[in-house]
Amino acid sequence: MILAVTGGKGGVGKSTVAYNLAAGLDAVVVDGDLGMADLPASRGPDLHDVLADRADPVEAVREETPVSILPCGRTLAGARAGDPTALVAAVEAVERAYGTVVVDSPAGLRADVGLPLYVADACVVVTTPARPALTDAVRVRELARELDAGLVRVVVNRVDDAFDADSVADLLGAPVVTVPDDDAVARAQATGQPVCQSVPDSPVCAAFEALAGAVERELRRQPHVE
Amino acid sequence: MARVFKSGDGTTLAMVSIDATARTIDGVTLVTVHLTGDGVARRIRLVHRLDGPVWPPRREGEPEPGWDETGYEGIVPADGTLALGYATPAPPDEEPVSVEAATPVRSDPDSTAVDGPAGVLQRLGEPAPPRDAVPLPTADDHDLRVDGEPDNRSETDADVPTRSKCDDDTGTDGDELPTDPVTEWFDRVEQRVATVERLDAIESVPDATAAVRSAGGLAPARRAHRATEADRRRLLAVADRAERLAARIETADPPLATLERLR
Numbered sequence: 001m002i003l004a005v006t007g008g009k010g011g012v013g014k015s016t017v018a019y020n021l022a023a024g025l026d027a028v029v030v031d032g033d034l035g036m037a038d039l040p041a042s043r044g045p046d047l048h049d050v051l052a053d054r055a056d057p058v059e060a061v062r063e064e065t066p067v068s069i070l071p072c073g074r075t076l077a078g079a080r081a082g083d084p085t086a087l088v089a090a091v092e093a094v095e096r097a098y099g100t101v102v103v104d105s106p107a108g109l110r111a112d113v114g115l116p117l118y119v120a121d122a123c124v125v126v127t128t129p130a131r132p133a134l135t136d137a138v139r140v141r142e143l144a145r146e147l148d149a150g151l152v153r154v155v156v157n158r159v160d161d162a163f164d165a166d167s168v169a170d171l172l173g174a175p176v177v178t179v180p181d182d183d184a185v186a187r188a189q190a191t192g193q194p195v196c197q198s199v200p201d202s203p204v205c206a207a208f209e210a211l212a213g214a215v216e217r218e219l220r221r222q223p224h225v226e
Numbered sequence: 227m228a229r230v231f232k233s234g235d236g237t238t239l240a241m242v243s244i245d246a247t248a249r250t251i252d253g254v255t256l257v258t259v260h261l262t263g264d265g266v267a268r269r270i271r272l273v274h275r276l277d278g279p280v281w282p283p284r285r286e287g288e289p290e291p292g293w294d295e296t297g298y299e300g301i302v303p304a305d306g307t308l309a310l311g312y313a314t315p316a317p318p319d320e321e322p323v324s325v326e327a328a329t330p331v332r333s334d335p336d337s338t339a340v341d342g343p344a345g346v347l348q349r350l351g352e353p354a355p356p357r358d359a360v361p362l363p364t365a366d367d368h369d370l371r372v373d374g375e376p377d378n379r380s381e382t383d384a385d386v387p388t389r390s391k392c393d394d395d396t397g398t399d400g401d402e403l404p405t406d407p408v409t410e411w412f413d414r415v416e417q418r419v420a421t422v423e424r425l426d427a428i429e430s431v432p433d434a435t436a437a438v439r440s441a442g443g444l445a446p447a448r449r450a451h452r453a454t455e456a457d458r459r460r461l462l463a464v465a466d467r468a469e470r471l472a473a474r475i476e477t478a479d480p481p482l483a484t485l486e487r488l489r
Contacts, residue, residue, distance in 0.1 A: 035355055052453070054414070077361070080354040081456055083449055085343035112353035114346040143350075147340065 001219050002091055002101045003027075004120035004149055007127055008136025010107035013157035013179070014126045015039050016189050017211075018104035021124065023067045023194035024212025027100035030070040030091055032116050035079045037072035039104060040065060040192040048073030050090045051082025057090035058097045066194055070094060084111055088119045107136075109143060117149040122219055124211070125172060126155045129163050134171065141172055152218045153177050153211060177214065179207045242268055242302050242328045248276070248318035255315070257322045261308040270308075271326040272298040278316025279434060287352045288445065295435065295444060297323065301331055344445060357452075415457045421450045 003025075005018035015031075015038050022029035031039040031047060042062060045055030047070055061070045070090075073079070095101045103116040117123055123144045127137040137154070144151055151174040156165065158181040165176040179185070180203050188198040196205040245260040255278075261270060274280045274297045282293030292300040293312070302308045340346050421441050428434045441447040 034353060076355045076359050077456065080357070080360055081453055083446065084353055085347050085445075088343045106353075108353075109350065110353040111347040111350040114340075114350040115343060118340070118343060118346045147346065 001027075001099070002095050002103065002120045003152070003215060003219070004032075004103045004105055004116040004123040004144075005126060006105040006113060006117060006123055006140050006144065007125055007133070008107065008109065008113075008140035009127070009133040012126050012128045012133050013155075013185075014107075015104050016185060017124065017126045017155050017157065017179070017208075018102050019067055019189065020195050020208040021212055021215065022069075022100075022102040023196065024208055025100050025102065025215065027102045028061055028068040028070060028094050028098045030094060030101055030103045031072040032087065032103045032112065033072060033106040034082075034084065034112050035076065035106065037074050039069060039071060041069075041071035041074070046071045046073045046078075047087075047090070048075075048078035048082055051084065051086045052078075053083070053086070057093045061094060061098070065192060066197060068098065084115060087112075087115045091116070091119045109139060113140065114143060114147060117144050117147040120149045122152045122215075123149040124153050124155055124215070125151055125174075126157055127168070128158050129156060129160075129168075134168065137172060141174075153214050155179060155211060175214070177207060177211045180204055242270060242325060244323070244325055246321070246323050248322040250318050253315065254281075254313050255318045255322075256313055257311065257318075259310040259323055261302045261310070261325070263302045263304050263306055263308075265304055266330045267304040268302050268328040269331045270300065270302050270328050272300075272310065273324050273326050274312075274314065274322070275324055276314050276316035276319055276322050277431070278314045279431070281313040281315075283312060285351060287448075288348045291349055295438060302328070344443065347445060415454075415461065418450050418454050418457060421447070422454050425451070 003021070005014050005021065007014045015033070018029050019039060021027075029039060031037045031041075033039075034047065034051070037047075042065075044062065045060040047060065049055035050057045050060050050070070057070065061068055091101055091103055103120060105113050105116045107113075125137050125141055125144070127133040141151055151172065154168060154172045154174050154176045155178075156163065156168055156176055157179045159165075159178040160181055163178060165178055169176045182202065182204045184199045184202060185195055185204050188195045191198070195202070195208055199205055241264045243262045243264070245262075246257065248255050248257045250256075255276065257274075257276075259272065261272070280293070280295055280297060282289040282298070284290065292298050298310055298312075300308060300310075340349050424437050425441060425447055428437050438444055438447055441450060
């Protein structure tokens, strides 16, 4: 199963959602943000090397981190050197080896957003309650539809009490999972810990567990997903 | 120059009228084409007939949808005009283009379906940062890795000629490589250079088609070319550092005999 976490707008929490969702699904998270990677990385081959045909995608997966990760290099030269379309074969290879892959997508609507959607069985769109973020979420939802990546859930991140989830569900045409605004999320992400590991009994952990549960239920039902 | 294109045996009413002009400015021929529908939307194949490559319109560095190295494929609207323009280094001619197929199309949404990962790239644009945004490596960059992470080693332990990402011993296990990474790197550069040389040796249109096909398409060929630009800079940086190291070896003449006596 390959799942793309996307959102259009930058800074809405795509990487945080991708990392915590991968933790809940026991998946490998692929940092697909070729130009501005922000998931934890360590020394060794990364996605830039994979796309430039310098490393094998499965061998580039780190298993020593709390969530297994295929990290991405952080330089512009590296982002320019590889073949972006090689992401498709790389993600499929990781899926064959590990079973479940979550691809963290960059912001925008370019091919680096389209290719994860192209290879994915389904997607999760991340937004905040702010209007610009919602507008971009609608755009990327359209792209996902065109590229045949069904929208499983909309994650509305950093939500306060006054939020109207139903209107967002109507706007984007998929059920909504809300993640409360909590500093513990950023603290956990900064240390590379999944939220449910650092603050297990929190509402934010419950939200990510609900998201992973919903994705499991929806995608395991699909006939082509093993 | 306006001509009427008739599909099939020319007796049917299926017609797309074509108006094409070609003019040369500073050695580049600009071709403009107007295709007008006959009341039925038709998928057409516009074939470039001049003796030279097609330089299609591009967006984000990728040819616009519908363009390839032989021409354009798209839909002429039922009651409208499809206007196209492209450039070529070939000299102009009376008939720069022709229409080869004009089959009626239904207005089906599948016509926008993308064709594989390359189709996604073509439609949405190359995500790589622009060339000007990438800092150039200099001969003083001791760390020649692509990722350019800071090199914290002191000069005294810099005894490895170059490190590739794959030979970091501080990362994961299982990084052992069957051959040494420097040789591997040179081999890969050599492969890319061979690809670019094959493309450079093109003298005719069939040659071009074959070479582009062997490179895996136009976009991979362009990437190979771009990669060799980076290779060239890195090779020169390696050469420069190698020369400086060799020069230091030549000038360093440790008084070993004296040191031996002092022991």
